[in-house]
Amino acid sequence: MDKPLKTPPPYPIASVDHALRAATILQLEGSASVSQIAERLGVARSTAHRILAMLVYRDFAVQGEDRDYRAGPVLELASHSQSQVSRLRAAALPHLHRIVDLLDETANLTVRTGDTVRFIASVECGQALRVGSREGMVFPAHRTTAGLLLLAELSDTELDEVYAAERYGERAADRPDLDRLRAELGRLRSNGFAVNRGRSERGLAAVGVPVRDRDGTALAGLSVSLPSVRYDPHRLRSLVATLEAAARALERDFAEEGS
Template sequence: MAKSVADLPSNEPAPQYPIESVDNALKVLLLLGERDELRLTDVAQYLAVASSTAHRLLAMLQYRGFIRQDSRSKAYRPGTALTGVAFGILQRFDVRETLRPFLEELNREIAETVHLGILDGTTVRFIDAVESPRAVRVASRLGQSMPANCTSTGKALLAQFTQDEVRRLFPEEELETLTSNSIRSRTELEIELEAVRRRGYATSSEESEEGVSSVAVALPTDGSPVGLAFNVAVPISRMNRSDVRRIGELLVATVQDARKLLH
């Protein structure tokens, strides 16, 4: 098996009284950060332990929500506790502070509501926002969560995944919807994601909320387990095709500038 980040030497001194089971659990989580999924045989082989030992270790991680097991393939993937920890760290990280000026600049330039969103499984969470100064505007969604397939932010982030990764996230053909315009099937979503990849930006027209149109562009993940995207939300009465294209191009340029500050 190829070397994992867990195999690399640590800069910290080894603990005086190491606990092998804890070390193995942490190694599994580090390994999961490098792969889309893990199987029992992978873990047993990597840790050089019996399958029964690997199974007990995985069962405890699953019990605590750090991993989940696919009912069909039996493979293990990140659980809600793990993504929750990542989200909590991201909230306290400087990333929002770093990206806040870009939200403010977008807001000044187009006078519409702008958001910063993050993908958590099949859900989008909005972690920062600047509301439009106009009387008629889209209200801030700060702190809200929505199905990724119903939002331009979600589609922009999902477009960075391969088809296989998308299908693992959405094992069923039927998808959750918010309005009559929401994408209802995985097949329809895959077609839409191809269009997003070609254009370079994602769109939504009354798919998450009636009367709301939006455009979003994701920051390249560059190996990060957490995806981020900028979103501009506009009342549908103020959004036409040329507006969509203009905002999309502006977001692409914004992402290119923002990306430089995150590395």
């Protein structure tokens, strides 16, 4: 039975969450100062310093001669400043902020690797009831808005390779029904956008569109996430139009930055 996977813990530990988010920032962005980490986490500079000191102790971070912190050896997938993911994230942030300004809902940028997706950027809205930052989080691709959009780009043969039964072994229950998935992806190709209501997390709705490179290949998914109680199907056309405008602007900026 297909069921939502991610459920926030009933008793979240703020210090652990702060440390994990700090590590994610270093992994995705390459480096950051104490002040930058403090601002991003919304904590005092002294608190940010203690968090970073513990990350250094556990080899999740290292401190350079310039006093900035960078991803340590434990974070093997740390992005270098000129990597495509890092450049894409940097180009996307102003557009994510613009989406939040226009819609007052949380905006995200997501990339796919195999059968999973990773949120590489997330900007929260200011509403009291809101979807929190998903930056750095990993989800099964077929359970997320952006993941479905990116899977829709694959041929039947490529989809079979991504979800080959032998890849799952004891995790066979995690493998989606490919006939149902193909039918859904076919509808998404026609629509050009995706809607997710409670599929990845209970009480959450999301709408997304693809972000493409110069040759038309989908690089990422751009989405807005909101509490299900605030999702209104009558707003769908407006949400999609806002996201598509942001995606086209991001595509132009990313192409210019890489030229």
